[in-house]
Amino acid sequence: HTLSSNEIYGKTLGLVGFGRIGIRIAEIAKVFNMDICAFDRSPEKPHKKSAAEKMCVKFTDIETLFKTSDIISIQTPLNAETRNLVDTKIIASMKKTAMIINVGRGKIINEDALYEALRDGQIAGAALDVFSEEPPKDNPLLNLRNFVGTPHVGAQTMQAQKKIGDDVLAIVDGFEHGKDLNDLGGVVV
CATH class of the missing domain: 4.10.910 (30s ribosomal protein s13; domain 2)
Incomplete structure (x- = not known):
């Protein structure tokens, strides 16, 4: 079954960050009839509000986003609020079938917590284009079958x-x- 995969059609996509990149991801996701929710620090900005209304994106809190999403995409800047945002507690709230993607900044995800969750089958998979240390030296995530890493080439x-x-x-x-x-x-x- 190494070539089998899951459809994204009709699944729930959670966007952490609804700026230029998050909005573009939502536009693509709509083609696949995905339900989209987003967490953003400034959802009231006119361009974000307009894009959300146009694509039926629901703004929500971070906890609800992680609990309800099938796929989570992180594309938010690193700051005091987002450093280690994805920790053991938030990962534990995710569906066992959920996948997480990070194209934002490496230190947003606690990589030790992510490793344990992937290793133990707590979540289905992860793909990172960014790491807390780049290039990743001896990062145990790279040895997992349910993990894909790219060298910050987004x-x-x-x-x-x-x-x-x-x-x-x-x-x-x-x-x-x-x-x-x-x-x-x-x-x-």
């Missing part, structure tokens, strides 16, 4: 690198012309 496409370059130029140009750096038309500052 933004390593030619298109993503061009966008980063364009954003840097827009920031420099905005600074030189005295523009409000928080109002640069989509550039993340």
